[in-house]
Amino acid sequence: MAQRASTASKKSPQVTPQVTPQVTPQVNPPVSEQISPRVIKDLHERMVRIRLFETEAGKLMEAGKLPGFLHLYVGQEAVAAGVMTALRDDDQITSTHRGHGHAVAKGVGFREMYAELYGRVTGACLGRGGSMHINDLTRGMLGANGIVGAGVPIAVGAAFAARYKGEDNVAVTFFGDGATNIGAWHEGANMAAILGLPVVFVCENNGYAEFTPQSAHMLLTDVADRAAAYGMPSVIVDGMDAVAVHRAAVEAVERARRGEGPMMIEAKTYRFFDHQGVKGLRHPYRSAEEVAEWRTRDPIDLIEARAVADGTATRTELDDVWQRTRDEIAEAIAYAEASPLPDPADLLLNVYSG
Amino acid sequence: MAQRASTASKKSPQVTPQVTPQVTPQVNPPVSEQISPRVIKDLHERMVRIRLFETEAGKLMEAGKLPGFLHLYVGQEAVAAGVMTALRDDDQITSTHRGHGHAVAKGVGFREMYAELYGRVTGACLGRGGSMHINDLTRGMLGANGIVGAGVPIAVGAAFAARYKGEDNVAVTFFGDGATNIGAWHEGANMAAILGLPVVFVCENNGYAEFTPQSAHMLLTDVADRAAAYGMPSVIVDGMDAVAVHRAAVEAVERARRGEGPMMIEAKTYRFFDHQGVKGLRHPYRSAEEVAEWRTRDPIDLIEARAVADGTATRTELDDVWQRTRDEIAEAIAYAEASPLPDPADLLLNVYSG
Amino acid sequence: MTATTVTTTTNGAPAVATRKLTYVKAFNEGLAQAMREDENVFVAGEDVAGYGGVFRMFDNLLDEFGPRRMIDTPISEAALVGLGVGAAARGLRPVVDLMFMDFIGVCLDQIVNQAAKMKYMFGGGLSVPLTITTASGAGLGAAAQHSQSLEAWLAHVPGLKVVMPSDAYTAKGLTVSAIRDDNPVVVMLNKVLLGSTGEVPEEIYGIPLGQAHTARQGSDVTVIALGRMVGEALAAADELAAEGVEIEVIDPRTVQPLDTETMFASVRRTNRVLVVHEAVTFGGLGAEIAAQIQDVVFDYLDAPVLRIGAPFSPVPFSPVLEKAYVPDRARIAQGCRRLLERS
Amino acid sequence: MTATTVTTTTNGAPAVATRKLTYVKAFNEGLAQAMREDENVFVAGEDVAGYGGVFRMFDNLLDEFGPRRMIDTPISEAALVGLGVGAAARGLRPVVDLMFMDFIGVCLDQIVNQAAKMKYMFGGGLSVPLTITTASGAGLGAAAQHSQSLEAWLAHVPGLKVVMPSDAYTAKGLTVSAIRDDNPVVVMLNKVLLGSTGEVPEEIYGIPLGQAHTARQGSDVTVIALGRMVGEALAAADELAAEGVEIEVIDPRTVQPLDTETMFASVRRTNRVLVVHEAVTFGGLGAEIAAQIQDVVFDYLDAPVLRIGAPFSPVPFSPVLEKAYVPDRARIAQGCRRLLERS
Ligand SMILES: Cc1ncc(C[n+]2csc(CCOP(=O)(O)OP(=O)(O)O)c2C)c(N)n1
Ligand SMILES: Cc1ncc(C[n+]2csc(CCOP(=O)(O)OP(=O)(O)O)c2C)c(N)n1
Ligand SMILES: [Mg+2]
Numbered sequence A, B: 001m002a003q004r005a006s007t008a009s010k011k012s013p014q015v016t017p018q019v020t021p022q023v024t025p026q027v028n029p030p031v032s033e034q035i036s037p038r039v040i041k042d043l044h045e046r047m048v049r050i051r052l053f054e055t056e057a058g059k060l061m062e063a064g065k066l067p068g069f070l071h072l073y074v075g076q077e078a079v080a081a082g083v084m085t086a087l088r089d090d091d092q093i094t095s096t097h098r099g100h101g102h103a104v105a106k107g108v109g110f111r112e113m114y115a116e117l118y119g120r121v122t123g124a125c126l127g128r129g130g131s132m133h134i135n136d137l138t139r140g141m142l143g144a145n146g147i148v149g150a151g152v153p154i155a156v157g158a159a160f161a162a163r164y165k166g167e168d169n170v171a172v173t174f175f176g177d178g179a180t181n182i183g184a185w186h187e188g189a190n191m192a193a194i195l196g197l198p199v200v201f202v203c204e205n206n207g208y209a210e211f212t213p214q215s216a217h218m219l220l221t222d223v224a225d226r227a228a229a230y231g232m233p234s235v236i237v238d239g240m241d242a243v244a245v246h247r248a249a250v251e252a253v254e255r256a257r258r259g260e261g262p263m264m265i266e267a268k269t270y271r272f273f274d275h276q277g278v279k280g281l282r283h284p285y286r287s288a289e290e291v292a293e294w295r296t297r298d299p300i301d302l303i304e305a306r307a308v309a310d311g312t313a314t315r316t317e318l319d320d321v322w323q324r325t326r327d328e329i330a331e332a333i334a335y336a337e338a339s340p341l342p343d344p345a346d347l348l349l350n351v352y353s354g
Numbered sequence C, D: 001m002t003a004t005t006v007t008t009t010t011n012g013a014p015a016v017a018t019r020k021l022t023y024v025k026a027f028n029e030g031l032a033q034a035m036r037e038d039e040n041v042f043v044a045g046e047d048v049a050g051y052g053g054v055f056r057m058f059d060n061l062l063d064e065f066g067p068r069r070m071i072d073t074p075i076s077e078a079a080l081v082g083l084g085v086g087a088a089a090r091g092l093r094p095v096v097d098l099m100f101m102d103f104i105g106v107c108l109d110q111i112v113n114q115a116a117k118m119k120y121m122f123g124g125g126l127s128v129p130l131t132i133t134t135a136s137g138a139g140l141g142a143a144a145q146h147s148q149s150l151e152a153w154l155a156h157v158p159g160l161k162v163v164m165p166s167d168a169y170t171a172k173g174l175t176v177s178a179i180r181d182d183n184p185v186v187v188m189l190n191k192v193l194l195g196s197t198g199e200v201p202e203e204i205y206g207i208p209l210g211q212a213h214t215a216r217q218g219s220d221v222t223v224i225a226l227g228r229m230v231g232e233a234l235a236a237a238d239e240l241a242a243e244g245v246e247i248e249v250i251d252p253r254t255v256q257p258l259d260t261e262t263m264f265a266s267v268r269r270t271n272r273v274l275v276v277h278e279a280v281t282f283g284g285l286g287a288e289i290a291a292q293i294q295d296v297v298f299d300y301l302d303a304p305v306l307r308i309g310a311p312f313s314p315v316p317f318s319p320v321l322e323k324a325y326v327p328d329r330a331r332i333a334q335g336c337r338r339l340l341e342r343s
């Protein structure tokens, strides 16, 4: 019998750390005429909101004002914006350790997010959770998560609940390239597939799991190839192109909503900051050229150029978005700083229900 | 962008139990001339040894002589025999809850196996482990395992040790169709692939995980399709044809031994008894026709017909193998029954080393 | 959520019409009634639907509730519990089955880091009314990976509740209460007890979580027994009664939250206490119980709290070893005698 | 395997030439020396090689030992521990890193059902000389899923050993002993201590596993402190000394096996004892220690054993809450005063 070739690339085993670029920017797919100006503006605004939320949070951390960890989403904004513009408010998402972008794009307020980062009682988690547990159940944000891959089965459960109740909302689970190596991811994908649940699997492939390049954690070039193991269709998109992400998401979400089961989207993207924090790197696990190359494809620059070229928006209109957002953020940070700390007497609040 | 079709079959989600056959017997591949009579005889003998070990164990259990669980391997003998004839004594295997076949084929003695089933101190585990923990480190049998999928990473570790020490032995991990749904399996497969380790992944696809047909636990027809998710090549063989399994195993083992990394073999097979024990079924999760159909392709009948037709062996020679084995088993059971029980005073023996 | 619908006598026997049922049938009946009571209850697990569960825990439920509410899943315990967490967070009341408690090692993250902590770390905006059922305990020759009693792990986790039914009556009532409860609750059935019988009311009833039950009153020694050890303690009580020794047997029923008040009150009367469980003694719940008792009722103790549990080894296979491994009535009786010898 | 190569004075300070090193550097040095000593030692984990570990635990080891012995792995903790189990079963001495102890929930099966039980249930034909390193503890605002102290789970598992280094000296010596030991040993480093400094000998040395260390002698109260709490207890001791109260501070160093003899001997002299750990009090190791002490030295106790641990909640994020959550010198001193008030 003939040996079945793997569909994947046959790289030689890789155990030494690599510093060469693992993910190269992709050519932008052709501009389609169909995309509505409203969506472009929506994508742009959500991306700006994420960008400014994150860069300001980074500054606050550098200034020593925020306790705990901070995994910044900067560079990946097109993914959160592209997916979230395809969702309704009652659609559910589960997120990761790098969850601010998803929360902002899903509509969680700046006030409760900053207040949470500051550990204030007005925060999204009453100051109990911090960056990695931000959630907003009224917005379908089922939480960031500190455990890699753990959000995946939870999204499957949310989708199960929707179908069980006869509701047509869908669940989206976000995860990184690195997360697809953990057991819970695999189990969740198969569970969604075999139960035919309305779950969209969004892989934000930024080429690294912490400091380990993709080539050192899997032999595949395209994480999307993993979907086939569950009988799940998949699509690869340019994760710096919010419109491309949006289109793929609309397709996957509507497919799920129609009851046709789960699907996977792989968005090729990049994080502009370090894995955690803003301090720069202890070891050069990514080359300066690689970072610079990706920065030339800043997802916000791309959509702004497009919007201006298309006539969707003027430069002034775009600048207004930045300014409005800046103001809102300044106000939110002031709110957070003025908010009271939790009372240690309430330490046992919410351990149990009822 | 075009949606990437899943390479897998697109079955509709399946949540209700099925009683229709999920695995249909395959046509025997053409007889090749190259297979040596020695190998055919070896395959035959190992299969007979497994068959008689198991049917006698089943009788002992029915007679109420054996405590604990008993997952019989009858029907799947071609897989263990086919793989083990491709291995050296110093090659390592990890097994499952259904491990007797692997142990017998790897050369573990009847005496210590029966003694273990009887819970005697002369058993393979000194009576501490029972059916699901039979092992023999002198034969490269790294143990049955009571936890589905748990043997997979352990085999990866054994392969790691071989390469680390500059030895050229390989590790084989056996698992069922159902086991490929658990996280440890996924993680182990990817770990072996990315580290390029000499591990052969042998899926014994008997169409069921306990009482759940494959169609209700995954959307794929061929478990082998999962190998591609790790950049691992795979091959599908008729698991009732010991020669076919042997050939695939030789190829995969030699490939691994040459340092070319892991490979997966899916053997389509069937278990003739129930998931556990010999008592027959509480619910008819498999149809009588399905069982009967598969029994027409009894792997021992197939190899005997072939051996006689080829002139590799006479009927008398084959009968001799059965008789010799029966005698050996009778002696081993007598040995086990005459063996002393463990002394409760030694309860804490072997909890720690040193 | 924890009110019981039957009047119980002081010794816990229901005062309503009952009939004999096995432990596993009592569990099954409680589950079925909870499913009838609340449309949001569903069951997921390996072979729970078509096969009715390898221990027959789910027999006939597929027939009554259909495949929408009885879900067979792949062998994927992490995803299975995660499915329960996500569904519970979205308002359902999942019952997720882990078959053998020993399998918890492959899905503990979802139980401990997700289900148990979610309400707290999310700031309280949701509840996780998840029930996890599982079979624990030794005695069937199932060996080291299929015989453990791991309640001490779970009881150490803020956010979880844990119940250990000791007979048919509690198998039903605690299961109903677990499902009605708004928190993640682990129901640890005992494998050896599955076929044991007891009087069980027909109607649905809950047994308050976190309330210990005095299974037998006595004045000489307080015996606190978990799960299957309750029956062993009652048997020891009969044996000791013949010697003129009256022991009080307390069944905590719920080990998290743990009703220590009932224990303290008993010890104040008996001044001697023995704790017995199947789990390994070192780090078992007996340690917590002993630590609390010596703390709170120190001055009432005429002897140190005595713990009986398994020795510090994995569960052995051979029945002769397994028998020596698991505590039983003889060791309990012996322990009581030792306690009484001490002045 | 557990003999130390340095002479130590009674208070545990080495009598050989030392210099100040941070806790994390001491760990790193011990590991490097153990790797030099035994070619079979290798390290695997996420970002342990190229990056040197997120806590810098493995800095420079890739340079010295190369990619054969320093292995970066995918995020696959179950396979990572399993790799260690299989390699250990085949004669290597793997050091496997779990980064944060909280991640143990995704790989506990390999630790508890495989590594810990293998020798026993296989009948003794092999050893599993596996070392698992991980960072535990609260205090960095890392919240509920990155701050736990879960030693009570592991110490409850026959077949495992567990060490909790309390300073730079023990971080090195216990790590060396863990690697030299023929059993699976979990080394629980403490995140807050990583940057703390202490005197550390240059040469390789082991600290005997299962041997407690009396970190300070005193006659009024015995304080048994785990991990980071040892330093807090010593600080409390200074505070109390100013009040004329002399406490004895015992650092078990290894919590499985646990050296209770040293504790009993101390309590026989002080008659009062306090146990303190970062983990949640309920079901924590303090319970086991209290249970054993009240059992064995019951007649020497002038007051119940007092336990101080975290309250029964997940670890909160906000520093103001986290500070209230984790025990500290003030609460220890307060506890000692309470014990002394009791007559
Ligand atoms: C189970 C588990 N293992 C390890 C970690 C530590 N960790 C946090 S983020 C991360 C890398 C995740 O990589 P990826 O999934 O690609 O996401 P990215 O950070 O690139 O967004 C790791 C290893 C964790 N949080 N949980
Ligand atoms: C982690 C875990 N989950 C569940 C089980 C219970 N169990 C034992 S065997 C089995 C089915 C295994 O199916 P498969 O892998 O196809 O092997 P087969 O029994 O068909 O040989 C299950 C669910 C287990 N032992 N371990
Ligand atoms: Mg990544």
Ligand SMILES: [Mg+2]
Residues within 6 Å of the ligand: B176, B177, B178, B204, B205, B206, B207, B208, B209, B210
């Ligand atoms: Mg199978």
